[in-house]
Amino acid sequence: MDKTLEAIISAVPTFRATFPFDCMIAISDQEKFIFYLPGIKMKHESPIGKPIKQGDGLWEAINNKQTYTNVISKEIWGFPFKNISTPVFNEHKEIVGAFGLAYSLENQEILINAAHTIASSSQEVLASSEELLKNATILHNKMDNLREASKLMLRKIEQSNQILSFIKEVAYHTNILGLNAAIEAARAGKSGNYPIEVLYR
Structure with a gap:
């Protein structure tokens, strides 16, 4: 195995320990897989030795x-992830293999779904x-x-009150006139001076 590839393989555990996301790492020479480190959730059958x-x-x-x-979408391996692979060069600038890092997009997918939910809720709130x-x-x-x-x-009530006041006033004066007429008739009766219309009844 090329010394450059050996050095990278020995550094992988340290590198993986500092990487903040769940990931899996694979290394190959020019023909086949020579190293594989699975992640916590991101793992599948070891490809070591396969072309x-x-x-x-x-x-x-x-x-x-x-x-x-x-x-890679979730439908292919059961979890979504992004793969970054880069060629590995030795001290003579020759390609001796490749280093591949695949990290989970599960959190990103959760955030995207949450953003869609929030956007949908915002639309509902706006419509409401x-x-x-x-x-x-x-x-x-x-x-x-x-x-x-x-x-x-209120205006109609005021008008009604005015009409009622007018009716009361008319009734009052009518009653007074009637009372006066009765008084006058009584006086005339005592003195014998009956009104003409009374004498002809």
Whole structure:
């Protein structure tokens, strides 16, 4: 095994201990997997000894001579993760293999789902607020109508009171006139001076 690959393999546990996300690490020479370190949740059957194939991150890094990145969906291995593979060069600038790191996107997926939920809830709150505003406007208009109706009713009541006062006054004066007439009739009867219409009855 190339010394550069050996040095990287010996440093992997230290590197993994400082990485903040659940991850798995794989290293290959130019043909096959030579090292695999599973993560806590991110793990599958060990690929050590199996050949690297086109489409694998390690193969793509070696054959394209550059870092290769891709995202694997949850449907493929049961958990979503991002894979970063980079070619490994020895002291002679020759590619001797590749180093691959795959880290979990589970937390990111949870955050994205939470963001969608919050956005959906915000839309519902906005729609409810708009409905409340609409109902508040309708209620305000109805209250204005009620105030106008109350004012009109007060005016009608005042007019009714004036009419009742007038009727009472007329009735009062009518009663006084009737009383006066009765008094005059009584006086006339005592003195024998009956009104003409009384004499002809």
